[in-house]
Amino acid sequence: MILAASAGATCTLDVQGTGGGSGAGAAPASPGDGGSGGEGGVDGLPNGMLYGWSASAPARPGIYELPLWLTLESPTPDKTAQIGESALVSGIAADVARARRTRDDGPWGLSLESARENRIPLSTPLLRPWRSFHDARLAEARGPDGEMSAGRVSDDDTGHAAAAYVPVDRSGGSTSTVSGWVGDVEGAEGDFAWIRAFTFDDAAQNDARTRVLAPARAWRRIDFTGVETERAGQIWVYPAAGDDARLSAASFAFLSLESARYPSSAIATSGSARRREADALYANNAEWLIWKGWFKALIEFAPNYASGEQLADHDLLYIDSGSRVFLRASDGAVVMTVTGSRGSATLETESLAWQREQSLQVEASSGPSGLSLRVTVDEGKDIEVDEPAVVGAIPVPESGHIHILGDPDGSQECADLRRVEFYEVH
Numbered sequence: 001m002i003l004a005a006s007a008g009a010t011c012t013l014d015v016q017g018t019g020g021g022s023g024a025g026a027a028p029a030s031p032g033d034g035g036s037g038g039e040g041g042v043d044g045l046p047n048g049m050l051y052g053w054s055a056s057a058p059a060r061p062g063i064y065e066l067p068l069w070l071t072l073e074s075p076t077p078d079k080t081a082q083i084g085e086s087a088l089v090s091g092i093a094a095d096v097a098r099a100r101r102t103r104d105d106g107p108w109g110l111s112l113e114s115a116r117e118n119r120i121p122l123s124t125p126l127l128r129p130w131r132s133f134h135d136a137r138l139a140e141a142r143g144p145d146g147e148m149s150a151g152r153v154s155d156d157d158t159g160h161a162a163a164a165y166v167p168v169d170r171s172g173g174s175t176s177t178v179s180g181w182v183g184d185v186e187g188a189e190g191d192f193a194w195i196r197a198f199t200f201d202d203a204a205q206n207d208a209r210t211r212v213l214a215p216a217r218a219w220r221r222i223d224f225t226g227v228e229t230e231r232a233g234q235i236w237v238y239p240a241a242g243d244d245a246r247l248s249a250a251s252f253a254f255l256s257l258e259s260a261r262y263p264s265s266a267i268a269t270s271g272s273a274r275r276r277e278a279d280a281l282y283a284n285n286a287e288w289l290i291w292k293g294w295f296k297a298l299i300e301f302a303p304n305y306a307s308g309e310q311l312a313d314h315d316l317l318y319i320d321s322g323s324r325v326f327l328r329a330s331d332g333a334v335v336m337t338v339t340g341s342r343g344s345a346t347l348e349t350e351s352l353a354w355q356r357e358q359s360l361q362v363e364a365s366s367g368p369s370g371l372s373l374r375v376t377v378d379e380g381k382d383i384e385v386d387e388p389a390v391v392g393a394i395p396v397p398e399s400g401h402i403h404i405l406g407d408p409d410g411s412q413e414c415a416d417l418r419r420v421e422f423y424e425v426h
Helices: none
Strands: 050-053 070-074 077-082 087-092 096-099 109-112 116-118 131-133 137-141 150-155 163-165 175-183 192-195 211-213 222-229 235-242 248-258 273-275 280-283 295-303 314-320 323-327 336-338 343-346 360-367 369-376 381-387 402-404 417-421
Touching: 077 096, 116 248, 150 235, 175 192, 192 222, 192 248, 211 222, 295 314, 295 323, 314 360, 323 360, 336 360, 336 369, 343 369, 343 381, 343 417
Parallel strands: none
Antiparallel strands: 050 417, 070 280, 077 087, 096 109, 109 417, 116 273, 131 163, 137 150, 150 248, 163 235, 175 222, 175 248, 192 211, 192 235, 235 248, 280 402, 295 360, 295 417, 314 323, 314 402, 323 336, 336 343, 360 369, 369 381
């Protein structure tokens, strides 16, 4: 076994690092340059670790500062990050690293997302193009980010179920996902606030995924996925649904409709559909990480998607097109392909199964003894594949970059980076 790191024996590093390395254009770091006291130097790191970063609670809500050797390119401004079951941070600027978790007691990670578009023209049910049905009242309200970012929909009609709705552009035949934050739900026990997509088949939205039971004070994000039909392209929000529900109110915020099988972070819109470009994270010091032509790395990440939900191969570590480790979309296998001075070789695991937000750990190495690939699914299933073929020295990419959870064009899917480490090879 070539790898020095295992699933049970790793080092947790201070996540804060330095304030200088999160944006584009950061200077490469060299050994011993840990980013002014952050992670990255050889001294004090175990088992010949060259550089490493590990996520923990951020010093500022929803915001990480990365060490000098990591560069994040995240060009879209006004982004969001979920920071717990009932809260998010909004208004995050371009090229700022986002800290994310979906449970109040859950682990943190660095959010890295693919390009997505929210097709709902106004993500808050408040003004036109939102419309009132059966005289529903719409008013501004405080949202899960603590700002006045929500719309409060009130049902004062004792004879009919009032609601608000907004027209959206259809994408007939495609699989799409609706998501939204719902909170401060009034009403009697058994009533519920409800989000519906009229463009979806009813079977996709008649269960608990689309509803928040009354009474409920705390915010909650809900999402559901369906195939778009030829029905009217509309998203509806009901403050009071159920057999006898009347005279109630609920708040709704950050509503999204994405052409994907799972939701990404909320994309705020203010009058038209809006696209968030892909994030790109890379180590900017590849010459220090490809150790004398050899390579050894560990990455722990949590896909925001379950097995079977990804649409594209998801690069985990990308040196160049001939040397990369990726999660294959067609069957959920982890694949490692390496091209060196003596040729190329490929390793792959069996098909894997996982749930949304479930942690996967991948260890990959190319050294004098050959190739090795080890995958651990949430400290449970452990798969190891070895190949004695020695491909020779791996060239340092001309860019000097090793991309993490994506390639030079950015992340192909959405995931949280929990940990990444690079090691010497002997």
